Amino acid sequence: MSMLTTDKVIMNATAQDKYEAIRMAGQILKDAGHITADYIDKMLEREEIVSTYVGNGLAIPHGTKESKSAILSTGISVIQFPQGVDFGEEKAYMVIGIAAQGGEHMEILTSIAVICAEEENMEALRQAKTAEEVITILESEMEL
Template sequence: MSKEILAVENIELNVSVKDKEEAIRKTGQILVDKGYVEPSYIEKMLEREELTTTYMGNFVAIPHGTEDAKKAVIESGLSIVQVPEGVSFNGEIVKVLIGIAGKGDEHLEILSQIAIVCSEEENVNQIVEAKSAAEILNLFNEVN
């Protein structure tokens, strides 16, 4: 039985992190804990960030693994970490981290759904100000 790509348990609110690396590790650890990826995927997320930033604008970063990290993906999944105080990604402030693990080419469809939600500043503000994981989940489900 395949899991939900995004479930309430994959969303953490009011997280405080000291830096970009801790933020990425936190985002990746949710994917590991929920069984979407092997632990090695987190290192590949950090490697990806070294190659090119995953900051997307609008206070959003989308950490994900490198191309060769695909073998560490068990099932497609998302994690969302809300950081209301923000964390610096090379000088850009990130308040919403969306971790992605895509099996095969599923990450492309997942990315497009995230892009639709996060392209609207109003939606990003709703995520940053959400008081429950369900609020965030509903926002993403409305796109489908």
């Protein structure tokens, strides 16, 4: 089963602030059965400790170390924000929520960061018109 499916990708979204964007990313994971509601709180808590904005228009919200029990299965949510969402000094145009069990967490985080460090990949994600396009871009670079 793929971690990333069209029901976990939201195109052309808007959010008032980074907290709303993080809640949206978490809600997708919850609706898909990957996490319990507690994980969303831990995602917001993580943002308070250290920003999940990683640069190049990308934020990767995820829970704290204490949130492992709230993860039911590994999953990824992707939200495209054409207008961007303020994450402190920078705007995130793509928000990719992660809930990963065990050792998968760093692996997923790293591969997403590597993909999105490439300017052309981020540009393609920002310009994508469909969830399928977003999945194609991410899956071409990741072993999802």
